[in-house]
Amino acid sequence: MLAAFLIGGVIPQGESPEAYQEMFGRIGGDWIMNLRLNNIFSSFWFLALMACGSLNILACTIKQWKALKLRPGIFLSHLGVMMMFMGGAVHGLFAVRGTLALEAGQTRGEFAGDDGTQKAMPFNVLLKNFQIRYWEQEKHIIYALKKWEGSGHDGEDLLESVQVEPGKVAHFKSVAADLTVIKFYPNFSIGDSGPVTMDESRQNPALAVKLTDSKTAKPSYLFANYPDFHGVQDMAGIRYVYEYNPGRIKQFESRIAVLEDGVEKMEKVISVNSPAGYKGYRFYQSGYDPKNPNFSSIQVAKDPSVAFIYAGFAVLMIGLTWALWKEMK
Amino acid sequence: MEFAQKASFVFYGAALAAALAGFLFNKEWKFKYSVLALWAGWVSSAIYISARWYWAGRAPMANMYESLVFLVWAFVGAYLLFRKFSGHSLDWLATWTALVAVLTLGGASFFDSDISPLMPALQSNWLFIHVSTVMAGYGALLLSFLGAAIFSLMDAARVEKKKSLEYLVYRSCLVGFWLLSLGIITGAVWANSAWGSYWSWDPKETWSLITWLYYAVAIHLRRTRGWKDKKFAILMLWGFALVMFTYFGVNYLMSGLHSYGKDY
Numbered sequence: 001m002l003a004a005f006l007i008g009g010v011i012p013q014g015e016s017p018e019a020y021q022e023m024f025g026r027i028g029g030d031w032i033m034n035l036r037l038n039n040i041f042s043s044f045w046f047l048a049l050m051a052c053g054s055l056n057i058l059a060c061t062i063k064q065w066k067a068l069k070l071r072p073g074i075f076l077s078h079l080g081v082m083m084m085f086m087g088g089a090v091h092g093l094f095a096v097r098g099t100l101a102l103e104a105g106q107t108r109g110e111f112a113g114d115d116g117t118q119k120a121m122p123f124n125v126l127l128k129n130f131q132i133r134y135w136e137q138e139k140h141i142i143y144a145l146k147k148w149e150g151s152g153h154d155g156e157d158l159l160e161s162v163q164v165e166p167g168k169v170a171h172f173k174s175v176a177a178d179l180t181v182i183k184f185y186p187n188f189s190i191g192d193s194g195p196v197t198m199d200e201s202r203q204n205p206a207l208a209v210k211l212t213d214s215k216t217a218k219p220s221y222l223f224a225n226y227p228d229f230h231g232v233q234d235m236a237g238i239r240y241v242y243e244y245n246p247g248r249i250k251q252f253e254s255r256i257a258v259l260e261d262g263v264e265k266m267e268k269v270i271s272v273n274s275p276a277g278y279k280g281y282r283f284y285q286s287g288y289d290p291k292n293p294n295f296s297s298i299q300v301a302k303d304p305s306v307a308f309i310y311a312g313f314a315v316l317m318i319g320l321t322w323a324l325w326k327e328m329k
Numbered sequence: 330m331e332f333a334q335k336a337s338f339v340f341y342g343a344a345l346a347a348a349l350a351g352f353l354f355n356k357e358w359k360f361k362y363s364v365l366a367l368w369a370g371w372v373s374s375a376i377y378i379s380a381r382w383y384w385a386g387r388a389p390m391a392n393m394y395e396s397l398v399f400l401v402w403a404f405v406g407a408y409l410l411f412r413k414f415s416g417h418s419l420d421w422l423a424t425w426t427a428l429v430a431v432l433t434l435g436g437a438s439f440f441d442s443d444i445s446p447l448m449p450a451l452q453s454n455w456l457f458i459h460v461s462t463v464m465a466g467y468g469a470l471l472l473s474f475l476g477a478a479i480f481s482l483m484d485a486a487r488v489e490k491k492k493s494l495e496y497l498v499y500r501s502c503l504v505g506f507w508l509l510s511l512g513i514i515t516g517a518v519w520a521n522s523a524w525g526s527y528w529s530w531d532p533k534e535t536w537s538l539i540t541w542l543y544y545a546v547a548i549h550l551r552r553t554r555g556w557k558d559k560k561f562a563i564l565m566l567w568g569f570a571l572v573m574f575t576y577f578g579v580n581y582l583m584s585g586l587h588s589y590g591k592d593y
Binding site for chain 1: 446448449450452453455500503504506507510511514517518521522523524525526527530532535536538539542543546583
């Protein structure tokens with residue numbers, strides 16, 4: 001078992017054949033796939049090994065019963081491990097897990113199981129809304145830079161940095177200039193009718209800006225990913241460069257409701273570390289789509305093995321504590 | 330707050346210096362002042378951890394720096410506890426404990442010590458329960474490793490010292506194993522409440538299980554096959570190599586559910 005754990009601990013699990021060939025070479029990658037070392041922990045031989053391990057502990061416990069009944073701590077700790085093996089078997093036979101992908105306003109009565117099949121639930125789940133809360137919101141900062149003059153070297157001095165907001169005018173005191181920030185493009189691209197944002201992901205953040213004293217009516221564009229590509233330059237040789245600060249996410253929150261025959265039976269806001277439960281099913285906040293602010297990915301689990309496993313944990317710890325106490329005396 | 334951290338480093342350094350000066354000038358007091366300085370360092374460290382907890386508004390267990398500081402605190406605490414129950418026969422180990430504490434705190438200073446807000450996955454009371462039990466377990470296993478390393482190098486003629494070391498190596502292994510068990514269990518309970526799965530065979534979980542099994546086998550070998558003294562010491566040396574890999578190696582060499590360990 002230790003050897004199996006080591007193999008599974010060294011070889012990354014669940015990767016594609018190409019990824020293994022890249023990591024271990026063509027021959028090594030092929031061997032990993034042929035021996036099914038890419039998914040050790042769900043392979044038949046590993047599960048058989050775990051079953052043998054459980055039987056081994058059981059046999060040892062029976063064989064050593066005379067000695068063990070005088071050492072309840074050691075007996076309980078082994079019993080705890082056996083209960084966990086039993087929990088593992090229950091998990092393998094009866095647990096259901098998968099992902100419920102929803103957009104705000106959408107209702108579903110089934111989810112995509114981890115085994116690739118659709119799993120039906122005896123009720124529907126409605127995503128009322130999804131929101132991301134931030135420790136600090138995203139920021140748009142524009143730097144005013146001036147090229148060195150007469151030094152014989154290339155370089156720029158930072159004159160000022162101003163935090164700006166789309167739709168507002170930013171004032172740069174040091175150069176006595178105003179810059180109107182017309183629009184924010186989260187993922188800038190050129191469409192049929194001009195500049196557009198592809199989606200809400202912040203892959204290519206850009207700002208449409210206009211210098212107040214500029215004679216041209218067309219806006220200029222500042223790109224956070226390409227500060228040297230499109231710096232707006234004013235008459236005095238000041239260059240403006242845009243920095244996008246994505247902010248720091250505090251929490252993902254989905255407000256979900258459970259519906260039975262169209263009647264709302266439960267409503268709860270779930271977030272990471274704060275799931276909801278209904279009729280044995282548990283709902284966990286698990287993902288989001290940066291391109292779609294209304295999308296939420298919810299992990300669904302129905303696992304009757306949890307009770308066995310937790311009971312095993314408790315018995316193991318009681319046993320270990322008892323044994324430790326006796327040993328330390 | 331930073332003052333308490335610097336004070337703990339200085340006190341651990343003073344513990345080392347006191348013992349070395351005592352050896353150099355052959356003074357009786359060498360271990361007395363060394364142990365006293367270790368106590369002062371441990372208390373300063375406790376103040377620092379508490380203050381950081383207060384200022385951050387969360388348990389200071391969210392990154393490599395914070396976990397290392399807690400590991401040193403647990404390690405020194407484990408030594409002071411064992412010293413108390415060993416009738417002062419382990420006073421001489423204060424020098425080595427101080428050396429490991431100074432080196433580990435020095436190593437911790439290479440990591441980012443800024444207090445930053447927690448990512449969603451870490452916003453749970455389980456953060457403190459899980460990380461503190463695992464780190465306290467690592468602290469006890471580090472003490473077992475230290476004792477085993479000295480035991481392996483010690484002259485066979487030093488019977489009394491070897492006896493006290495043997496006591497320390499085995500019992501700190503037992504305490505470390507108990508805490509590691511609790512740490513893995515609390516991690517599983519937390520994982521079930523955060524992700525809906527108590528075990529995902531993620532690299533950190535797998536290597537924690539390997540480490541746990543290794544120590545379980547070592548304890549069984551000692552109890553049923555009589556692997557004591559040098560044999561058990563060697564087991565503890567290799568065991569701590571596994572602990573180090575689980576703690577550092579997995580964070581930096583593998584990606585998985587615990588990958589934030591290297592970022593924070």
